[in-house]
Structure formats: C-alpha cells, structure tokens
Amino acid sequence: MTDEMPAPSTDQPPMRAQDYSEALDWPGYFAAVLGKEPRDTLVAAVDAFARDGVLEGLAIDLAAGEGRDTLELLRRGWKVVATDGHPDAFTLLWPRVPEAVTPRLSTLVATFANTQLCECDLVNASFALPFCEPEHFPALWRRIVSAIRPGGRFAGQFFGDRDTWAALPGRSHHSEATVRTLLEGFEIEMFRVEERDDAPDVRNPKHWHLFHVVARKR
C-alpha cells in the first residue's frame, strides 16, 4: 500500500477534425475526414445544375482537402480542377479516383494567395474560405466571382464574426451583412445560418457561427 496520490489523469477526449483544423494540421484533418460523404452545399449545387439540365460542367474544388466533394463531382460526370495548399490532399485523393474518370480530374497545389482560377460552371469552397489570410481574401473572392460563368454557381461556407475562431490570427470571418454584400450579383439559392455551441465534453468546445451558401451568378 502507498499513500501517494494517484497521478492526475491525462486522458483527454479524442482529437476530431475541428481540432486539427484549429491547429492548421492538415494531414491530421485529412486522416480524420477520409472517406466522408460530400458536403450538403456541394450536393445542393450539383442537384440545382441537374434541374437546369446541366449534367457535366466544369468545377473548381477550391481547397478540396482529401477530396470528398471532388469524388462526388467526378461520380456525377463533372470535370474537376481540385486545388489545395497542402500536397498530402492529392496523395490521398488520386488513389481513390476510378481509373476511367482520371482524365476528368486535374489537381493543383497552390495557396489561396496564388491560385489562378479558370472560367468554370461551379466554384466549390467547402469549409475553405475561413483559412484564407485576410489580406488575400478580397482578391481571392474577386477571382472566384470572375471565374464563374453567368448562370454558374458558388457553393461553400463562410465563417461568421461570432465564431470562436474569428479571434485567431490569419482567419477570414465575416458578418452576415458582409457575406450578403459579397453575394451581390448572385441569386441566393441556399443561405443557412448555423450558430451553436459544442457540447462541453468535447476536447476543445467552440462556438460555431457559419453560413452555408449556394448561389447562382446572374
């Protein structure tokens, strides 16, 4: 028997995708989300194209990550230019692309500051824009808008000014009014505001404030 106090437990709740995102640990993030389903905003945008009779356009998947949305676009017959700042994204993506559709995919390792965007039907930016450094955001948004053909769409998320991560350096967060201003020139098809707190028992609880957007360029 000993009367020493037991060492304090170092057990912590497991790291989740959001913990890797907060730390900008992209390989950790890719491993945490590998194989997840496509984002609702991407699915809604592609469904809207299908309703318009457009079944195989050209999409730019901006900051595509390990490729959950790119794989869905390819599955639905689209051509895709997938970009990301981290090369591991495409190391994970390419082996999961069916050989028959590889001619429809090109990948580009580039940062938001220097990504050139070709003319396209869809710019998909799922959970991507908040990670653009604020000094590069206005030019990136201008490039996004001018890349989308009239009748084309933007799909993705903007993070709000009440989100916990708005206080982190190097992030781009916007008020709802600013997002709506950015979307002038678009007909808004989805604008879903998500604002909630994490459960207190997760590793690093945060306040979420984000806007899920699908918009059609006039």
Ligand SMILES: C[S@@+](CC[C@H](N)C(=O)[O-])C[C@H]1O[C@@H](n2cnc3c(N)ncnc32)[C@H](O)[C@@H]1O
């Ligand atoms: C939260 S992940 C989203 C990935 C994917 N779109 C998804 O929905 O899962 C953010 C992505 O932004 C990329 N990223 C972060 N900073 C970047 C930068 N400065 N330039 C380009 N990509 C960047 C990361 O590599 C990562 O793939």
